[in-house]
Amino acid sequence: MHDLPRISPTGGQRYDVTALTDGDDHARLVAAFKAGDEHALAEAYARWSSLVYTIAVRSLGDPPEAEDVTQKVFIAAWRGRATFEPSRSRLPAWLVGITRHTVADAHEARSRRRRVQEAVVFERELSQADESADLADRVMMSDELQRLGPVPQQVMQLAFYEDLTHTQIADSLEIPLGTVKSHIRRSLTRLRVRLEANDDTH
Template sequence: MRSPTGRHRYDVTALTDDDDHAGLVLAFRAGDERALAEAYARWSSLVYTIAVRSLGDPGEAEDVTQKVFIAAWRGRDGFDASRSPLPAWLVGIARHTVADAHEARSRRRRVEEAVVVDTGLSQADESADIADRVLMRDELRRLGPVPQQVMQLAFYDDLTHTQIADNLGLPLGTVKSHIRRSLSRLRTRLEANDDTH
């Protein structure tokens, strides 16, 4: 029987038990979609069982089963019945597809872990850093002009006590006193803020 495209069309349903497998293979290789449907009806449960046992996820196993039969259909010209029967060939495709699913799962896990590490820690660190900077800025604004300058040079410009004294033309003892009093005041305010939360 010829199809409208000129290819031989095999009647999969009319095959006898003796030449059933051989006829199915011929029809499958010839591109008869009914042969694909028959192959799926016969061996999809086998492919699904292999996938679900390995992956442990029914949804992923269904996806793998579909991919196996799509890959088999697209690669049917490469099937050699003299090397292995059709179900064994499908099992081979299933094993490769399951391995690909495991690798994809591992990649997803690695990406998710990297995203959690990158975004989780950096956001926490940045938000704490921003909060500290805002608090420090507010506290510095409460200081008088000279202590404010001393603390800005100490915290933002990272100058030593001696460098601050030289920079502002103040005695070293005065710089140290301003820093000590300002830190004490900051500590008291921070403790008060902690008690209110």
């Protein structure tokens, strides 16, 4: 396919579309375009690329993005030239229709990128908040465990930080299983009371 030239806000030549598309000239260009003549594509681009660009840049407000839209419009027109019906509209009007759809797609792509970025930021902030809360809970739990007696403290550390079962704790500390359960029950009660008191204080 013919390479389409890039255009810029100041570099694109402006054409009198009405004068250039009247009568036989328009019919000749349309026939050649629909027949797949790449010279017709180049001519169409030369005539109406500035029109397409102007619509795009006014809507998007971003010159590089408007240039990309302009390229996409003519590529889409070339690939879909078989669907163009000259009896229903003139070629520039058809190009304007493609431009509006392409600009709408560009706005939607912007919205998707923004939603993805916001989701990433929210997830990162949520993760950091969870980590901070978890750290705070661990610090508070560690502080409360230090208040327990030596044996209950050992029992609770093995239960909460080592994830040992009651039986494993009894074997590890060589104390009766019933004693382990009693220490855990009493320690949990004391911890709950202290933590609730801390919550009321804050």
